[in-house]
Amino acid sequence: MQLGVIDRADDRPPYRQIADHLRAAIDRGDLVAGDKLPSEAELIEHYGVARMTVRQAVQELRNEGRVVAEHGRGTFVRQPVQVRRLASERFARRHREAGLAAFSVEAQKTGFTPNVDQLEVSTGPATPEIRDRLRLGDDEEVVVRSRRYLADGQPVETAVSYLPASVAAGSRIVEADTGPGGIYARLEDMGFELDHFTEEISARMPSAEERRRLQLTDGVPVVVLVRTAYDTTGRPLEVCDTLKAAPAYVLEYEVPAR
Amino acid sequence: MQLGVIDRADDRPPYRQIADHLRAAIDRGDLVAGDKLPSEAELIEHYGVARMTVRQAVQELRNEGRVVAEHGRGTFVRQPVQVRRLASERFARRHREAGLAAFSVEAQKTGFTPNVDQLEVSTGPATPEIRDRLRLGDDEEVVVRSRRYLADGQPVETAVSYLPASVAAGSRIVEADTGPGGIYARLEDMGFELDHFTEEISARMPSAEERRRLQLTDGVPVVVLVRTAYDTTGRPLEVCDTLKAAPAYVLEYEVPAR
DNA sequence: AGTCTCAAGACGTCTAGAGGAGTTCGTGCG
DNA sequence: CGCACGAACTCCTCTAGACGTCTTGAGACT
Numbered sequence: 001m002q003l004g005v006i007d008r009a010d011d012r013p014p015y016r017q018i019a020d021h022l023r024a025a026i027d028r029g030d031l032v033a034g035d036k037l038p039s040e041a042e043l044i045e046h047y048g049v050a051r052m053t054v055r056q057a058v059q060e061l062r063n064e065g066r067v068v069a070e071h072g073r074g075t076f077v078r079q080p081v082q083v084r085r086l087a088s089e090r091f092a093r094r095h096r097e098a099g100l101a102a103f104s105v106e107a108q109k110t111g112f113t114p115n116v117d118q119l120e121v122s123t124g125p126a127t128p129e130i131r132d133r134l135r136l137g138d139d140e141e142v143v144v145r146s147r148r149y150l151a152d153g154q155p156v157e158t159a160v161s162y163l164p165a166s167v168a169a170g171s172r173i174v175e176a177d178t179g180p181g182g183i184y185a186r187l188e189d190m191g192f193e194l195d196h197f198t199e200e201i202s203a204r205m206p207s208a209e210e211r212r213r214l215q216l217t218d219g220v221p222v223v224v225l226v227r228t229a230y231d232t233t234g235r236p237l238e239v240c241d242t243l244k245a246a247p248a249y250v251l252e253y254e255v256p257a258r
Numbered sequence: 259m260q261l262g263v264i265d266r267a268d269d270r271p272p273y274r275q276i277a278d279h280l281r282a283a284i285d286r287g288d289l290v291a292g293d294k295l296p297s298e299a300e301l302i303e304h305y306g307v308a309r310m311t312v313r314q315a316v317q318e319l320r321n322e323g324r325v326v327a328e329h330g331r332g333t334f335v336r337q338p339v340q341v342r343r344l345a346s347e348r349f350a351r352r353h354r355e356a357g358l359a360a361f362s363v364e365a366q367k368t369g370f371t372p373n374v375d376q377l378e379v380s381t382g383p384a385t386p387e388i389r390d391r392l393r394l395g396d397d398e399e400v401v402v403r404s405r406r407y408l409a410d411g412q413p414v415e416t417a418v419s420y421l422p423a424s425v426a427a428g429s430r431i432v433e434a435d436t437g438p439g440g441i442y443a444r445l446e447d448m449g450f451e452l453d454h455f456t457e458e459i460s461a462r463m464p465s466a467e468e469r470r471r472l473q474l475t476d477g478v479p480v481v482v483l484v485r486t487a488y489d490t491t492g493r494p495l496e497v498c499d500t501l502k503a504a505p506a507y508v509l510e511y512e513v514p515a516r
Numbered sequence: 517a518g519t520c521t522c523a524a525g526a527c528g529t530c531t532a533g534a535g536g537a538g539t540t541c542g543t544g545c546g
Numbered sequence: 547c548g549c550a551c552g553a554a555c556t557c558c559t560c561t562a563g564a565c566g567t568c569t570t571g572a573g574a575c576t
Binding site: 039040041055058069070071072073074075 | 525526527528
């Protein structure tokens with residue numbers, strides 16, 4: 001494998017030059033997914049720099065998610081993201097069925113074993129952001145429903161729903177088991193007419209806690225999806241905050257051209 | 259500000275404890291967006307550890323995108339992601355108009371100055387992935403159109419479109435200026451009937467090159483959006499690969515409930 | 517053959533420095 | 547008053563080590 005040497009005339013610092021060499025080796029195909037990078041000792045030997053310098057170089061690639069270090073074994077080139085498309089979702093299906101039901105339908109098609117856990121339901125004050133989205137007053141409380149979806153035992157998504165307590169109170173929405181059709185069916189039972197949804201999609205690096213819950217390695221971002229459901233009067237009935245394990249999970253939307 | 263001390267009995271290493279202390283201070287609100295973290299010297303003094311140790315702690319928060327270091331000034335708590343909603347897009351509008359036109363309409367509503375640059379058009383062989391998405395044979399070439407969108411001079415999105423050369427050949431699609439309505443209008447001029455689109459959304463860490471083109475700081479992921487447009491016969495006519503600067507750019511979709 | 521032990525090799529964490537480069541701001545000079 | 551300069555402070559890069567934990571595989575033992 002060709003790595004080159006450090007050019008002291010280059011204005012980039014040595015650690016960055018080393019990182020670029022390694023990245024180029026991956027891009028060239030000298031190193032493919034699963035291959036082991038040269039060990040730290042070998043890089044020190046090759047470049048004639050201190051250990052912290054080669055570690056900083058490798059750290060760059062780890063932060064980019066291109067390699068993953070395994071304690072005691074070595075550092076390996078990672079499979080490029082979104083190779084596995086664990087599940088896709090179609091809008092229509094997603095919103096006709098709710099929660100685990102939609103996930104199960106997808107599972108049948110894609111061939112994984114679906115599971116859901118960590119369902120917690122509580123009622124309490126809302127954060128300013130949720131209050132804003134649900135257009136609530138300062139004192140109004142919300143019902144919070146959180147859960148985690150797994151595919152073949154692997155966590156792929158966490159979701160937290162917020163509903164105004166005034167809407168959910170007295171219904172099965174405040175219970176762990178909402179019954180068939182999920183909370184959307186319950187809302188319709190209660191006379192609310194669901195009209196449309198907005199979804200805001202962004203991405204960010206997960207916190208250590210979120211990384212733990214989704215069993216993510218370093219350098220992998222999560223897709224953040226915030227769905228708000230409105231009734232025919234334009235009143236927001238639910239905000240659902242979803243974190244998706246990005247490399248494993250690709251959303252797929254289908255829309256008409258006009 | 260309350261930071262605590264390192265607990266040698268704790269099984270977490272010191273640098274992680276320090277990172278947790280700082281993260282907790284932010285979560286508690288002791289430090290809010292724009293605030294300066296204690297300097298490295300102050301953290302060394304407070305915790306009684308070496309410089310590399312406090313740097314490693316701060317590096318954790320930088321990787322999470324919660325703080326940003328400014329050379330010579332200090333390290334500052336970053337605005338939480340998606341506070342600025344530079345632009346939102348609605349499906350209908352997005353696909354009736356094309357490219358800069360849609361971007362400009364959005365600009366008018368949201369109040370930024372739109373711009374587009376780096377438009378390059380070329381024809382050549384396709385990557386295996388693009389060939390697969392466009393259902394092309396091994397020898398078929400594609401027309402590649404790349405551009406970058408800016409809002410108030412700030413890059414917010416890069417996009418690369420791929421069309422089968424057999425579709426685009428002889429039309430204005432192979433020219434830098436496609437004329438009014440963009441490539442979708444040209445495709446319709448040529449008798450192709452656009453039927454529907456799929457969009458796959460994921461996220462990943464950008465490469466150094468991508469970070470440069472979008473002027474992103476460390477620790478910020480990009481949202482990757484791959485749109486495929488089909489005609490009424492189900493033939494894929496275009497694949498558009500889009501990178502969005504995640505924290506500044508939140509997609510917004512609106513869909514009917516059923 | 518199967519199991520245990522141990523050493524080598526890999527990455528993880530940390531120390532105690534050094535010099536460099538960018539930013540800020542006060543001070544003194546013109 | 548305006549400007550140049552320098553000190554102080556900040557983060558950046560790097561050195562040359564030390565010891566730790568984890569993994570693997572060779573070799574000894576049963």
